[in-house]
Amino acid sequence: MSANPAMPPSPKKILCFGYGNPGRGDDALGPELINYIETQELKNVECICDMQLQVEDITELTGREKIIFIDADMSCEAPFQYSQISARKDCSYTSHAMTPEALLYAYWKTYGKEAPPAYMLRIRGYQFELGESLSTAAEVNLGEVRKLLRIWGSDMNSLFINNKIKD
Amino acid sequence: MKENKKRQNLRRVAIDPITRVEGHGKITLLLDENSRVQEARLHIVEFRGFEKFIQGRPYWEVPFFVQRLCGICPVSHHLAAAKAIDQLVGVEQLTPTAEKLRRLLHFGQVLQSHALHFFHLSSPDLLFGFGSNLAHRNIVGVIEDYPDLALKGVKLRKYGQQIIKAITGKRIHGTAAIAGGMNKALSLEDRNGLLENINDILSWTQEAVTLNEQIHTSHAENHNFAAIQSHFLSMVDGEGALELYHGGLRATSITGEKIFDQFDYRGYQEIIREEVRPWSYMKFPFLTELGKENGWYRVGPLARLNSCDFISTPQAEAARKRFRAFADGGLVQDTLAYHWARMIETLHCAEAIHDLLHDPDICGTDLMVHSNEKRKEGIGVIEAPRGTLFHHYIINEEGLVEKANLIVSTTSNNQAMNESVRAVADAYIDGNEITEGLLNHLEVAVRAYDPCLSCATHALGKMPLQVELIGASGQQVDRLFKHSDGTIER
Numbered sequence: 001m002s003a004n005p006a007m008p009p010s011p012k013k014i015l016c017f018g019y020g021n022p023g024r025g026d027d028a029l030g031p032e033l034i035n036y037i038e039t040q041e042l043k044n045v046e047c048i049c050d051m052q053l054q055v056e057d058i059t060e061l062t063g064r065e066k067i068i069f070i071d072a073d074m075s076c077e078a079p080f081q082y083s084q085i086s087a088r089k090d091c092s093y094t095s096h097a098m099t100p101e102a103l104l105y106a107y108w109k110t111y112g113k114e115a116p117p118a119y120m121l122r123i124r125g126y127q128f129e130l131g132e133s134l135s136t137a138a139e140v141n142l143g144e145v146r147k148l149l150r151i152w153g154s155d156m157n158s159l160f161i162n163n164k165i166k167d
Numbered sequence: 168m169k170e171n172k173k174r175q176n177l178r179r180v181a182i183d184p185i186t187r188v189e190g191h192g193k194i195t196l197l198l199d200e201n202s203r204v205q206e207a208r209l210h211i212v213e214f215r216g217f218e219k220f221i222q223g224r225p226y227w228e229v230p231f232f233v234q235r236l237c238g239i240c241p242v243s244h245h246l247a248a249a250k251a252i253d254q255l256v257g258v259e260q261l262t263p264t265a266e267k268l269r270r271l272l273h274f275g276q277v278l279q280s281h282a283l284h285f286f287h288l289s290s291p292d293l294l295f296g297f298g299s300n301l302a303h304r305n306i307v308g309v310i311e312d313y314p315d316l317a318l319k320g321v322k323l324r325k326y327g328q329q330i331i332k333a334i335t336g337k338r339i340h341g342t343a344a345i346a347g348g349m350n351k352a353l354s355l356e357d358r359n360g361l362l363e364n365i366n367d368i369l370s371w372t373q374e375a376v377t378l379n380e381q382i383h384t385s386h387a388e389n390h391n392f393a394a395i396q397s398h399f400l401s402m403v404d405g406e407g408a409l410e411l412y413h414g415g416l417r418a419t420s421i422t423g424e425k426i427f428d429q430f431d432y433r434g435y436q437e438i439i440r441e442e443v444r445p446w447s448y449m450k451f452p453f454l455t456e457l458g459k460e461n462g463w464y465r466v467g468p469l470a471r472l473n474s475c476d477f478i479s480t481p482q483a484e485a486a487r488k489r490f491r492a493f494a495d496g497g498l499v500q501d502t503l504a505y506h507w508a509r510m511i512e513t514l515h516c517a518e519a520i521h522d523l524l525h526d527p528d529i530c531g532t533d534l535m536v537h538s539n540e541k542r543k544e545g546i547g548v549i550e551a552p553r554g555t556l557f558h559h560y561i562i563n564e565e566g567l568v569e570k571a572n573l574i575v576s577t578t579s580n581n582q583a584m585n586e587s588v589r590a591v592a593d594a595y596i597d598g599n600e601i602t603e604g605l606l607n608h609l610e611v612a613v614r615a616y617d618p619c620l621s622c623a624t625h626a627l628g629k630m631p632l633q634v635e636l637i638g639a640s641g642q643q644v645d646r647l648f649k650h651s652d653g654t655i656e657r
Contacts, residue, residue, distance in 0.1 A: 022340070023220065023235025050339055051238030055287055055306050055317075056324040089307055102307060109310045110318055130236070131220040 011063045012046040018070035019050050025132035026125030029072040029142055032134065033123065036146055053098045058107040058115075067118040069100040072125035072138070079141035080123045087115065121145070194609055196592050207589035209581070209613060221571040226252050226545075226562050227346055233558070234340050239283070239619055241339060242276035242331060243551035247558040249344030250413070250547030254433075255562060257540025258347040264531030265348040270412050271523045272334045272343055273549065277411060278372075278516040279327025280552035281468075281509045284617045285375060286320025289506055293382050297611050304607075316378075319371040323513075326361075326368050330520065333357035348535035355530050365521045369482075372514040376486050379507040384493060392594075393502040393587035393612035396421050397463065398454065399470035400579065402550050405429070407476035409487075409515065411550040418454055418464065419474045423498055426456060432548040435557055439574070452579050463582035466554025467616065468508035473498045478511075480518035486511045502587050505615045551576050553617050577618040587612040 018034035020027040034049040048060060053069075061067055073081070087104035098106075100120055107115040123142060126135045134142070197206040217236060224232055230248040234241035246269055253261070261269070291304040294313065303311075310317040328338065334353060335341020342350055383389055399419045404410040407417075415429035416438070430438060441450040442459050453462030464470070472491075478484040490511060493499060499508070523529055547558045554576030561570040591612045 021235055021238055023232070048338065051241070054283065054324065056321045056328065058321065059325055089302075098306075106307055106310055109307065110314065110321070130217070 011060075012044050013065040014042075014045045015048065015060060015064045015067045016045055016070060017048045017050075017053075017057070017060065017067065019052055020072050021051050023130060025127045025129050026072050026135055026138040027128050028134055029123040029125050029138055030070045032142055033070050033121075033145060036149070040149075053100065053103050055098060055103070055106055057103055058110055061103075061107050061115050061118075062111070064116040067116055068121055069118065070121045070123070071100075072128075073122035074125060074128075076122040076124055078124040078137070079144035080121060082119060082121050085118050085120045194588055194613070207585065207592045209585050209588050217573050217575075218571040221560070221568050224568050226255050226560065226566050226568060229560065229568060230344055231340065231342055237619055240276065240280055240551055240553070242272060243280075243549060243556055244558070246273055246344055246412070247547045247549040247551070247556045248560075249346070250549065251545035251558045251560050252346045252547075254545035254547070255542050255560070256346040257538035257542060258536045261348055261536060262531075262533045263528045264352070265534045265536075266412075267523055267526060267528050268334055268349045268353060268534075269344055271330060271353075271520060271529065273412050274516040274519045274523070275327045275330025275334070277552050278368075278513055278520070279324050279331070280617075281513040281516070282320055282323035282327065282375075284552075285379070285506060285510060285513075286317065286323070288617075289614055290316070290320075292607070292611050292614070293379075293506065297608050301607075319374070322364075323368065323371055323375075326364055330361060333361060345535075347537060350534070352532045352534060353530050358524055358530050361520075362524050365517070365524060368517045369514075369521060372510070372517040373482060375510045376507075376514050379510045380486070380489065383501070383504055383507045389503045390501050393591045393615065394500065395502065395583060395586040395590055396500050397465045397583050397586075398426065398457070399473045399498070400454070400464045400466050400555055401471040401474040402432070402548065402555060403429070403475050404479075409471055409475040409478045409483075409512075411471075411512075411516075413549075416548075416555070417474050419470075419498070421498070421500075426454060432557070433546045435546065435548070435559075435574075441574070441578075449578055449581050450574075451582050452574060453582070463586075464579065465583045465616075466576050466579040467505065467552075468512050469499065469502075469505045470554060471550065472508040472511060478515055480515050480522070482518055483511055483515035486514060502612060502615045505617070509617070553577055553619055554579055575619070577616070580616045580618065584613055584616050584618065587615070 016034060016037055018030035018032075020030035022028040022031045031049045034047045037045065038047045050057070069085070085101055085104070087108050088099075088101035089105050090099060090102050100118060104115045104118055123138070123145060125138050125141075127138075195206075195208050199205050220236070221229060221233065229252060230245050233244040233248045236244050249269070253259075286309070287306045290309050290313075291306065295304050295308065302308075306317065309320075331341070332338050334349075334351075335343040336351060344350075398421055401417060402410050402414040403417045404414045416432050416435070417428045417430070418426035418438070420426050427438060438455055439452050440455050440459070440462075441452045443450055451459070451463065453459045454464060456462065472487060475487075478487050490499060490504075490507060491497075493504075543563075544561050545559075549556050555574075556576050557572070557574040559572040560568050563569045588609055591609050595608045
C-alpha cells in the first residue's frame with residue numbers, strides 16, 4: 001500500500017509501543033507511560049498506544065532503529081524489567097495476546113528480513129478488573145520508570161538509544 | 168439445552184479458556200460412563216461490570232469511555248453509545264455529513280474486525296484443518312504457507328485502522344461521535360489518502376469472499392459441523408436491505424417467516440428478554456414472543472445475510488445471492504457459513520467505503536445538530552461486527568448515568584454457541600485421550616461466532632488454557648496445559 005497521511009512516510013528512529021486497556025486497572029501501565037513519554041516531545045521518538053498487539057502492527061516496525069514495547073506484566077519483578085527480545089515462533093493465538101516476539105517473527109516471515117532491534121519494558125501490575133484504576137503498587141512502579149526517565153530528562157533519546165534503562 | 172440431573176456418575180472435561188476468541192471462556196463437558204456427552208456448557212464470565220463501569224459518568228463522556236469495554240470493537244461501542252446520547256439531547260436526525268462520517272467509521276471498523284477474524288483467527292483452522300499441528304495452526308503458519316493471503320489480511324486491517332484514525336484523530340480512544348453529530352470533519356488530504364488504496368481493498372475483499380465460498384461449498388464435512396437450527400435477529404433498512412448502522416429490527420424464524428419486522432429498536436425490551444442462569448455470568452436472551460425455551464436466536468453475519476432481502480452494493484449482493492442459493496433459497500443454517508457471510512459483509516464494507524469516499528458530503532463541515540430538548544432515556548442500537556448491539560442509558564437531572572443496560576452481540580449468541588458446542592461434542596468426543604486437535608473442534612465451533620468476551624487485558628504471565636478430565640469419582644484422570652506460547656504440557 002502506498003503512503004498516506006495516516007501512515008507517515010518516514011518513521012522516527014525509535015518506536016515506543018505501549019499497549020493495554022486503560023479501563024482495566026493496571027493494564028493501563030503501558031498507555032500511561034506512553035502518555036508521559038509523549039509529553040516530552042522527543043524528536044526521534046514516535047509513540048503508539050493500543051489495546052493489544054495485532055498482526056498488522058508489523059507495518060509500524062519498518063524503518064526503525066529501535067523498538068521498545070511497553071506492557072504491564074503480572075509475573076516480572078517489581079518495579080520493572082527491561083530486556084532485549086528477539087523473534088520467536090510461538091502460538092500467540094488469542095487475538096488480544098500476540099506477543100512482541102511473535103510480532104517480530106511475523107515481520108521476518110512477511111518481509112523476509114529481521115525486524116529492527118527490539119526491547120521489552122515490563123512494568124509490574126497486580127489487578128486488572130474492568131473499571132478499576134491503577135493500583136497503588138502499580139502507581140509506585142510506574143513512578144520508578146518515570147523517575148528514571150526524568151533523570152535523563154532532555155537526553156531521553158540517549159537513554160533509549162544506549163539502553164541505559166536498567167533494573 | 169439438555170440439563171443433566173444425575174451428575175454423580177459423570178466425568179468432567181474442561182477447556183479453559185478457549186483460544187483465539189477475544190477474551191476468555193471455558194467449556195465443560197460431562198461424560199457418562201460410556202463416554203457419551205450428557206451435558207455441554209460454554210461458560211463466559213466477562214460481561215459482569217459493564218453497567219457498573221458506566222454508571223455515574225456524565226452522559227457526554229459515555230461514547231468515549233465505552234471504547235474501553237473492548238479492544239477489538241471499541242468503535243462499535245462508541246457509535247452505539249453515541250446514537251443513545253443523540254436521543255438524550257433530542258436529536259433524531261444528524262446532518263448528512265455527520266451521518267456519513269459515522270457510517271464510514273463503522274464500515275472501517277467492521278472491515279477491520281472481520282479481517283482480523285478470518286485472516287488471523289479462523290483461516291488457520293479452515294486452511295490447515297481443525298486437527299492439524301498446533302504449532303503451525305496460527306497466523307504465523309498462514310504467513311509461512313500463504314504469504315500473499317496473510318499480507319492482504321494485514322493490509323486490510325491496516326486500512327480499517329487508517330479510516331478510524333483519519334476520522335477520530337487517534338488510533339484508539341478518539342472522540343469522533345458526540346451528542347448530535349461529529350466533532351471534526353474529514354480532511355481532503357485524509358480522504359485522498361484513503362482513496363489511494365480503495366481499489367486494492369475492493370479486490371482483496373472480493374478474493375476473500377471467493378476463497379471462503381470455495382472452502383465452504385467444497386467441504387461437505389463443514390456443512391453439518393456444529394449444525395443447529397435457529398431463528399435470526401438483525402437490523403434492516405426500510406426496504407429490507409442489509410443495514411449495519413441504522414434501521415428497524417427484523418426477526419426471522421427457523422422456517423424463514425418474519426416474526427417481526429421494522430421494529431423500532433427503542434422498544435427492544437418488549438421483544439427481547441434475558442434469562443439468568445447460575446453457571447454463567449452471561450445472560451441468555453430470547454424473543455419474548457417465543458419464550459425462553461424456543462426463543463433463542465443468532466445474530467451477526469449469518470443472521471444478517473439470512474434476514475436481509477438484498478444488499479445495496481452490487482458485488483456483495485451478487486455474493487449474497489450465491490450464498491442464499493447454496494441453501495436453495497432457504498436459510499443458511501451452517502454454523503461455519505458464518506465465515507463466508509462475514510467475508511460478504513467485508514466486501515460490502517469495502518464497496519460502501521468506496522462510495523462514501525466519493526460522496527461530496529464526506530468532507531463537509533456541517534457536523535452538528537443542536538437541540539434544547541433534554542431527555543432522560545436514550546437507546547442506541549447498531550449492527551456491530553458480531554451482531555446486534557444494544558446500549559440503553561437512563562440519566563438523572565445532573566446528566567449522570569443512573570442506569571445502563573447493554574446487550575452485546577456475543578450475549579445474543581450465547582445459547583446458540585452452547586447448542587453448537589453440544590453438537591460438536593456429540594459428534595467428536597468419544598472418551599479417548601483428550602488431544603489438542605480434538606478439543607480444537609469444540610473451539611472451532613465457538614470461534615465461528617467470533618465471540619468477543621471483552622477481555623482486552625493481555626498482561627503477560629497468564630496461563631491461557633487448561634484442560635482437565637475428571638473421573639466419575641472426582642479424581643483427575645487427565646490434564647492438559649496450553650501455555651501462552653502455545654506449548655502443551657500434560
